[in-house]
Amino acid sequence: MAYYRRLGTVPPKRHTQHRDPAGNLYFEELMGEEGFSSDSSLLYHRGVPSAITASAVWELPDQVRMPNHPLKPRHLKLHELATGTDPVLDRRVVLGNNDVRISYVVTAGSDDAARDPSPLYRNAIGDECVYVESGAGTVETVFGVLAYRAGDYVVIPRATTHRWVPSTASRLYAIEANSHIAPPRRYLSRFGQLLEHAPYSERDLRGPEAVHVVEDGREGAEVLVKHRAQGQVVGTRLTYATHPFDVVGWDGCLYPYTFNIEDYMPITGKVHQPPPVHQVFEGHNFVVCNFLPRKVDYHPLAIPVPYYHSNVDSDEVMFYVGGDYEARKGSGIGLGSISWHPGGHAHGPQPSAIEASLGAEAFEESAVMVDTFAPLELGEGGLACEDPAYAWTWALDGADSRRGTIEP
Template sequence: MPQYRSIHQVKQGRTPIQAHRDLNGLVEDELSREGFDGPTTLFYRHGDPQKFRTEGRFHNTTFDSNVLKTSDSVSADGVPQRLFYNSDVSIWSSRRQESMPWLFRNVDGDEVWFVHEGSGTLESEYGALKFGVGDYVFVPKGATRRWIVDEPLNLFGIEAYSGQPHFPHYSGLGRHAPFDPDRLRLPVLGDAVTEAGEYRIRVKYDGDYSDVISETHPFDVLGWKGDLYPFAFNIQDWNVITSDTVHLPPSMHVFLAGPGFTLLNLLPRPAESTPGVERAPFHHRNADFDEVVIVHGGAAFGQPLPRGLIDHSPQGIHHGWPQEIHDAVRDAGDAYDRIEWEIIMVETRKPLRVDTVIAEGVDNVEFI
């Protein structure tokens, strides 16, 4: 495919000398395959491609997650709320206020949770793993565990059904970029729980919940070894890959990938400073991936970002930043030398559906 692009790339009409810089009044709009890694067309338009309305299912969905009432936010016996789903992944919200009164085992898929707010400990067969704001917490499929809450939690989770998430190969960057593997935090195995009794394990299997009553405690582990285990990683330990001469697409910031999805973070970094370079995310349509954005916080060129905002853009729909923001950032010149955003993003190859509880129950949900 790279050979196809290098030999057959063509252009017609008025275009800049380079992509993403010195547009001179043109409005740049990217249509891409395979996220940003496949064949691409850059259209140079007169008008703003993001001024549109839709009819039917094909639309953006935006809502404030801070108003979600999950069942685990009102009862210790509750469970997280599904937000979006397809056959490869589901995206969840957990607002747990109290520690789990039971043990839990998910045999539907591996889980990756992002800690938007709160702190606590993941207790599991592997030991105790403390976590806090800005952490990713990975839980292997089939592991028995429970959340212990120190401060009320606001978590976003990705449940992967089609295969185990893995770190992508960052070709040419070396072993310690964009993160040093030593910054992964592992559980610490404590004393085995050896008391006999009846221990309730809630099991999620094929989307349903059942109970297993065990006569031995799942945390009676005396030792373990292997290459499958929970871990935590904080976004403060991520080394952002940057360029001064071109705005890099989100695909440069992937943390984990799995069959049908990628998980990535857009984090504070120096802004592009070469004269003429576009610094705001360009208008784009990913023809092969849905995109879910979760705003963790921060600011972009002086504008605070709405913490907890969730936005879903289906594949093939225009998204990015409106043209007036592009113009304002361009006009600001050197006024801002950094972009301080903290955004978590999930991209999925198969279209996502919005859970009916969210579509019908969140007062401020918008279909754009």
């Protein structure tokens, strides 16, 4: 995120001495992307950030994925998926490929006896973009504390040590990349500023407001690290000699932030606009889009719901989070649903929704979409909450004009 911030105490010049009031030298850490050829930040620690005293295996939840074969569209009911309550340990993988993984968890709240902060956690594979379907709380990080609320995307750069502290029960939809996640390049100047035609601006991005130092940090701490080994997602427990939350100051363009979908300004047109106008973030081989309450097409003969489309290069994953999604009436899709439409399959509205949408002036609907440019596979969480009847709903809608047979 190429938008400079500075918190806490830092020296006037980079890579020069910075001491505490007693004269002890702080330890400088450069955290940077792409071999220090892209965004970076400088952090100043009380302790040595590389001082570990133990390393052990962290057994991750089931990461196995099943190919979508034979090919068909699928409907996953996330609100029927049972999870544990830890925001990190109890995520269940719903969909994934070698570029991105989508998981889901429902946390406990502050009134729940089982509620505790998550373990200290670091994803060393890629950035995380966690959509907060409901709930509130904070994310404590080495850069400071982020408050989160319903509708927030919480964007956490790769290898940022953090922990989740829910204050109310929270439904978290975690998009874990094997790359970095950033605003779409077409919305950015060559220097990284969000341009005038972008549907949001830097004013809408909320980073930490102050550093967050754990005063008993000399006692050390365990950090759970997700990383890769032989092409597989694996985990390690690293024990540090001092607590990672010992950063007294930092500055730079790399840090976690939140962005709420209420601050996104939908782009509309005279006829139906294609999904790229709804894009909010991009990663390597995938994009994230918002579909939000908005005025719809104003051509007198416009058909407001989307046309049938074959996105030949992509799998499309739509997570329905609010309102009443006009195009899917009669399909079984509801709040908390995921529709997964794979490349190689033409999809679109239920047939009866087309006529029903004529004359509509606005849609009150909210959804988060992930489009991937490599085929997705079904995780164990997705398999556990699938609606097996969904694939045949287009043929069953308006069955009086149908010929042939439908697979049960």
